[in-house]
Amino acid sequence: MSSILTPPAPRRATVVTLSELAGVAPSTVTRALKGDTRISKKTRDLILGLAKEHGYMPNALARTLSSGKSGLYGLVLGSAENPFYMELLHEATRQAEKLGFRLLIIHAGGGPIEDITAQALIQYQVDGCIISSAILSSHAAEICARNHVPLVMVNRVALAHGCFVTCDNRAGGAEIARLMIARGRRRFGLVYTASSSSTSREREEGFVSELEQAGLKLTVRIDGHSNYDGGFAAGQEIAALLAQERPDAIFALSDIMAMGVLDGLRLASVNVPEDIAVAGFDGLASSARPIYDLTTIQQPLPLMIQRAFELLQARTLDPSLPDELIAMRGKLIIRGSTGQT
Amino acid sequence: MSSILTPPAPRRATVVTLSELAGVAPSTVTRALKGDTRISKKTRDLILGLAKEHGYMPNALARTLSSGKSGLYGLVLGSAENPFYMELLHEATRQAEKLGFRLLIIHAGGGPIEDITAQALIQYQVDGCIISSAILSSHAAEICARNHVPLVMVNRVALAHGCFVTCDNRAGGAEIARLMIARGRRRFGLVYTASSSSTSREREEGFVSELEQAGLKLTVRIDGHSNYDGGFAAGQEIAALLAQERPDAIFALSDIMAMGVLDGLRLASVNVPEDIAVAGFDGLASSARPIYDLTTIQQPLPLMIQRAFELLQARTLDPSLPDELIAMRGKLIIRGSTGQT
């Protein structure tokens, strides 16, 4: 408590206080602020002037209570270790701001989304949720379904209810295989992720099926644990193989693992791309660093986020719309880690 | 519109619907759910049972309207390129969840916070805001001050109004200098950031003043532009110096720049730490990677975030509390990039 008595801070301007100043009803103020031409121009101008003069800012919470739309979207992010999620966060934030929305962080990091976390989606009346990683428990998914919270999963498919925007992972894996084969590589290794995620499985399937069509197959398959350290360990393990047993091409299912592989190989004095070609997937900004110079499949992140918001907004307007799955072709970025043509 | 007429989804349980089911007043339901012992145990148990049975979840927005506390905290993040902000986001999210709060992304990336973005803080009645980068315009800062939004800046000091939790940057810079001197280094370079931020200035001041006390001085000072690419370019520039003109110790004012410096030196075949010792600041997880093995000052991020929430919560309870600045000593992590003892 302040030892010097001060009068309470004047309350901030509200629709009601503006209506009193203008001598009109609160509903008139609301309509004037919205530009409703049923309110005369003279009255609208008066109210807009007062609103500006008094620094009026609408209370988004009261507005939500009354209109049912919060302008909030939930965001679920994956591991702190993978810069892909930071890029996704920035892109989602940029597009949300453009659309006049705000992002509520529902979950960040590994592990499933706890029920109490999913309940935040309902409690804050989010207009939808973008999930880029983590798994909703079946109970949490049921809570969302029952409360009509539109969900879009970006970069993976793992829900019984919701929409999906992914990269076309199979096509991407196949493209990497074709490039490696075209460059004359013949012994292939995979650094994968032993999770149940569709992303890894599809990338691997695309890669392997393309090899098989060329009468080739994987000779090494190492779990890179979805992270840099796992990729690094895989790189060391590959480097430790006898040169004639070693694959001459490695596909890591994500850029973060690929960069680990590259560093592991490099510290073991294995030459890339001379001895081993390395490719990744995701298109991280850091994959372009000279020290990596990584060939990769670049996910069309801005467009994926744009589609995600479109899917959510459409389902805010019409909750009965059927779920959609959108797969977008990634772009092959050929760099030094797979050698030059 | 569904072609098959379906009854509207039953509305979710509210305090009012629970009161009708229980045959009590809504205020009784609210009090029972809060455990108010003025409501008899029998009635409380009845209401709790009904709440559970009907999957009641309080509407956080209505609650805010009525109680004045939203449980939302704003978060402002810096550049997508610096993993420090991802680590900060994850730690802030983890601690917020523990406290029962949610984080609203106010801004992410470079550039000042626009007024319309700052207004979101007021519109969503956030209980406070953690700012880790970016600058509030003076108008935005005034909006927050006038509306009593507690602000805490983490990792820098740049506001006329608000609290600050930073690492003790000067002490950290001085520690790096002492280590380098103790290792016999005598020609010093700095990779800095030409921004007005207090963080960079203080780290540099700590480093330089310690050198001067030992009768030493900077011989090279290169702008690393706060990012990896700038650090990399600086590393290349340093490598391009004649060996006898080259510094034998480099302090980069952040880990992300230090990693760029290391890569730039490495690609130019300059040996670290034999030819040049390199140190950074921040304590990023990736600084521990074998390929960097970076000596750094590790910011006590979990404690900084904890203090930030404490400062915000205290000011929610008592808006008249004076601003506080808390500086915390970082921890010197000695790794291979500065050589062994």
Next chain:
DNA sequence: AATATGTGCGCAAACGTTTGCGCAAACTGA
């Protein structure tokens, strides 16, 4: 029996905004 105190709840208004419904006055055409 009367009075004081304790217990267990309810009333009512508020928080800030929105919108369906409808009224009064002005205008138009016959």
Next chain:
DNA sequence: TCAGTTTGCGCAAACGTTTGCGCACATATT
């Protein structure tokens, strides 16, 4: 002049939760 239409607004309730104030009834004390 009158009926119908248009214009410009207001009323009132709602959205969901909270809480100050106070009532009715039970209990204890004198």
